[in-house]
Amino acid sequence: MAETNGKTPLSNESYLSQAGTTSVKKLLVVRDLNFSINDKQILGDICFDAAKGEFIGVIGPNGAGKTTLLKCIDGIYKSTGNIEIGGADLVGMSSREIAGRVAMLHQDTTVTFPFTVLDIVLTGRYHLLGRFKAERPADYEAARRYMEYTDTLGLEGRLINTLSGGERQRVLFAKALAQETDLILLDEPSASMDIAYEEQTFRYSAELCRNGKTVIAAVHDLKTAVRFCSRLILMKDGRIIADGAPEMVVTRQNLLKAYGVNALVYKNRISGQVDFHIPGQAENRRDKLVHVIGGGGSASGVIRQLFEGGYSITAGVFAHGDSDLGCTDVFGIPTLVCQPFSEIDDETFQKNIEMIRAADFTILCDMPFGQQNIKNLKAAANAGKLIIIEDGKPENRDFTGGKALLEYNALKGNAVVIESARLHEVLP
Amino acid sequence: MKSGKNIPESTVYKKMRIVLPAMVAVLLVLIVTAVAVGPVYIPFGQSVRIILSNMGLLNDPSLPRDQNAIIYLVRLPRALTACLAGGALASCGAAMQGMFRNPMADPGILGVSSGAGLGAVTAITLGFAARSIYMLPLFASVGALMAVTLIYLLSLRKGKISSLTLILSGIAVSTFIGAVTQLVLMNSNNYEVRSYVFWAMGSLNGMMWSHVRLIAAPVVILILVLAFFARDLNLLLLGEEEAQSVGLEPSRSRKLLLLVTSLTVAAAISVCGPIGFVGLIVPHILRLITGPDHRILIPASALGGAIFLTGCDILARLPANGEISVGIITSLLGAPFFLYLLIKSRREGELF
Numbered sequence: 197m198a199e200t201n202g203k204t205p206l207s208n209e210s211y212l213s214q215a216g217t218t219s220v221k222k223l224l225v226v227r228d229l230n231f232s233i234n235d236k237q238i239l240g241d242i243c244f245d246a247a248k249g250e251f252i253g254v255i256g257p258n259g260a261g262k263t264t265l266l267k268c269i270d271g272i273y274k275s276t277g278n279i280e281i282g283g284a285d286l287v288g289m290s291s292r293e294i295a296g297r298v299a300m301l302h303q304d305t306t307v308t309f310p311f312t313v314l315d316i317v318l319t320g321r322y323h324l325l326g327r328f329k330a331e332r333p334a335d336y337e338a339a340r341r342y343m344e345y346t347d348t349l350g351l352e353g354r355l356i357n358t359l360s361g362g363e364r365q366r367v368l369f370a371k372a373l374a375q376e377t378d379l380i381l382l383d384e385p386s387a388s389m390d391i392a393y394e395e396q397t398f399r400y401s402a403e404l405c406r407n408g409k410t411v412i413a414a415v416h417d418l419k420t421a422v423r424f425c426s427r428l429i430l431m432k433d434g435r436i437i438a439d440g441a442p443e444m445v446v447t448r449q450n451l452l453k454a455y456g457v458n459a460l461v462y463k464n465r466i467s468g469q470v471d472f473h474i475p476g477q478a479e480n481r482r483d484k485l486v487h488v489i490g491g492g493g494s495a496s497g498v499i500r501q502l503f504e505g506g507y508s509i510t511a512g513v514f515a516h517g518d519s520d521l522g523c524t525d526v527f528g529i530p531t532l533v534c535q536p537f538s539e540i541d542d543e544t545f546q547k548n549i550e551m552i553r554a555a556d557f558t559i560l561c562d563m564p565f566g567q568q569n570i571k572n573l574k575a576a577a578n579a580g581k582l583i584i585i586e587d588g589k590p591e592n593r594d595f596t597g598g599k600a601l602l603e604y605n606a607l608k609g610n611a612v613v614i615e616s617a618r619l620h621e622v623l624p
Numbered sequence: 625m626k627s628g629k630n631i632p633e634s635t636v637y638k639k640m641r642i643v644l645p646a647m648v649a650v651l652l653v654l655i656v657t658a659v660a661v662g663p664v665y666i667p668f669g670q671s672v673r674i675i676l677s678n679m680g681l682l683n684d685p686s687l688p689r690d691q692n693a694i695i696y697l698v699r700l701p702r703a704l705t706a707c708l709a710g711g712a713l714a715s716c717g718a719a720m721q722g723m724f725r726n727p728m729a730d731p732g733i734l735g736v737s738s739g740a741g742l743g744a745v746t747a748i749t750l751g752f753a754a755r756s757i758y759m760l761p762l763f764a765s766v767g768a769l770m771a772v773t774l775i776y777l778l779s780l781r782k783g784k785i786s787s788l789t790l791i792l793s794g795i796a797v798s799t800f801i802g803a804v805t806q807l808v809l810m811n812s813n814n815y816e817v818r819s820y821v822f823w824a825m826g827s828l829n830g831m832m833w834s835h836v837r838l839i840a841a842p843v844v845i846l847i848l849v850l851a852f853f854a855r856d857l858n859l860l861l862l863g864e865e866e867a868q869s870v871g872l873e874p875s876r877s878r879k880l881l882l883l884v885t886s887l888t889v890a891a892a893i894s895v896c897g898p899i900g901f902v903g904l905i906v907p908h909i910l911r912l913i914t915g916p917d918h919r920i921l922i923p924a925s926a927l928g929g930a931i932f933l934t935g936c937d938i939l940a941r942l943p944a945n946g947e948i949s950v951g952i953i954t955s956l957l958g959a960p961f962f963l964y965l966l967i968k969s970r971r972e973g974e975l976f
Contacts, residue, residue, distance in 0.1 A: 267865070301864060309861055319862065330633075
């Protein structure tokens with residue numbers, strides 16, 4: 197929610213900021229945490245620290261123990277080992293003391309009983325209220341401040357069971373914030389949740405962390421985790437198998453180890469973040485080798501389509517820095533590269549011809565032609581089978597004053613010409 | 625926002641200020657009615673004057689002494705016992721339904737009634753009941769507490785109570801204790817059986833000031849305690865882990881609440897028998913009016929239970945050829961009404 201970004205940062209008037217900045221380094225210390233149910237080990241030897249301002253995403257496949265870990269930190273499950281929050285041991289703390297240090301947004305946000313939204317948010321103040329005391333003005337103020345923050349102030353008098361899933365989640369998030377803790381645990385609602393609200397808690401959390409809170413979130417969607425979290429903890433079978441910055445954790449090996457998928461991990465050029473692609477099932481591996489000639493982004497879509505179709509691929513020649521190179525990187529495709537802003541050198545040209553000859557067929561993408569890459573057209577003439585993708589008029593893509601166009605038209609006589617959208621129709 | 629004056633508070637408090645005084649007014653009217661009607665009708669104004677003079681608030685020597693005796697020695701203690709017992713049963717029913725998140729939870733299910741029954745039978749057959757009016761209540765209370773403790777221990781798993789196990793073992797233990805009670809009764813004489821059946825049907829007949837004195841303090845104090853646990857009950861209703869996250873110790877709260885409610889109910893039914901349906905339907909009706917928030921539901925149930933039982937007792941005394949046990953009236957009225965609610969709100973979750 198973009199409009200919340202301008203709102204007042206949440207005051208951080210809890211014990212830790214009062215205690216000074218010495219303890220800021222480690223807000224949460226978890227050591228040798230083990231947890232079993234009926235002799236079945238759910239969590240094993242969990243060790244990690246969380247510093248102030250960190251937004252930690254706990255990722256891993258279903259059953260990895262993400263939710264269990266959060267519940268141990270929240271004191272709901274009694275684990276063995278050591279959990280320290282703000283320098284104090286969790287063992288021996290009453291629920292009330294824990295509630296003053298850790299708040300948790302649970303996964304299941306359904307409330308079937310008709311309490312008003314305000315009353316629900318006020319339950320976050322429980323740990324601050326005496327048994328014989330009514331809510332103080334300060335409690336109402338806090339409740340309304342966090343309702344405003346999560347954009348639920350207008351729902352104050354509504355009954356919680358009449359709200360939509362997204363509204364309810366925001367209300368319960370306001371409730372967790374009303375506890376005014378430094379550490380917030382977030383158990384991400386499962387994917388069945390309203391898609392429009394899937395990210396809202398992450399946006400709020402990221403902002404909270406910038407304001408000095410620490411959020412640990414169990415995240416199911418890896419891409420969301422990468423996008424919002426400053427650090428990721430990857431779990432598998434109750435153990436941490438990787439912990440660190442997103443690009444350190446989301447690697448091909450780790451994803452294979454945790455999820456058993458062969459993902460393609462790369463740096464997204466637009467977001468600058470680590471990204472990954474899990475190719476469609478290429479179980480129908482074909483015994484066909486394709487060579488792709490492209491550039492300027494024209495080859496990327498074609499390569500992905502071929503990759504998912506189970507073809508073996510070679511590509512080239514691209515100039516250094518060409519956006520299509522990002523794609524061939526990701527898919528691990530043998531690619532010919534030449535110096536930018538200069539003609540393709542003879543050696544590379546020869547290699548290109550070899551690749552084209554070795555391929556079962558060659559695809560010439562809908563690419564611009566200049567003096568630098570005109571040799572690609574010459575090389576294409578060596579193709580046994582040539583497919584030319586033509587989405588726009590080649591005249592508009594010729595920057596050689598007609599020279600390339602001549603070559604291109606000559607190639608067309610011997611090739612299948614098709615729009616990119618219909619490429620699958622002509623692939624052997 | 626400097627002062628709290630202009631901060632709108634939770635609507636629960638506003639509701640409380642409307643609903644509770646209205647219920648108190650209804651209850652007062654019913655008490656006066658209960659005191660006025662009967663084989664000897666005493667006009668309402670006269671009844672009020674007699675009550676006030678007995679409270680020392682009115683000095684009117686012209687009041688007839690026989691009417692005074694009927695009201696002060698017979699009807700008023702009976703009406704007050706009805707209030708106390710009804711309030712105890714209904715508020716505890718509300719609390720039990722909340723703490724176990726189970727709409728069927730009521731004092732009867734948790735073994736309080738059956739335990740009290742065995743205690744009562746013991747007191748009667750061993751002859752203690754005949755010696756002092758305190759003996760039957762005492763035995764009934766002890767029986768109730770023993771039954772609840774047994775059920776509680778049976779449903780304890782690693783320091784936690786499972787709601788389902790609690791209710792299931794409650795039913796099992798209740799049935800078992802009921803069988804033992806029948807066994808004892810089979811070997812009792814006619815008089816003993818009659819006095820047990822009379823107690824077990826639930827009756828307010830013969831309630832005296834000594835009965836009121838016996839249960840007034842525990843019932844009033846324990847209902848107040850329950851009211852102070854209203855916020856805990858709300859949290860338990862929202863879910864165990866949810867409650868723990870905001871700072872409640874669910875199993876400890878349950879233990880405490882179970883003890884408080886058992887004691888309250890034991891006190892109430894020890895004098896007037898296990899009166900059915902009050903603890904079950906009164907909270908359900910009030911939940912429809914007040915919503916699920918225990919801050920209002922507990923006091924409203926206490927008042928509602930008092931109103932319901934006092935009203936039922938008036939009906940029980942109406943037949944000219946001798947009164948009916950109030951327990952019969954509550955069940956006759958309560959069961960159909962409960963079914964009506966059930967059918968009307970068949971959709972899941974609406975009733976509770």
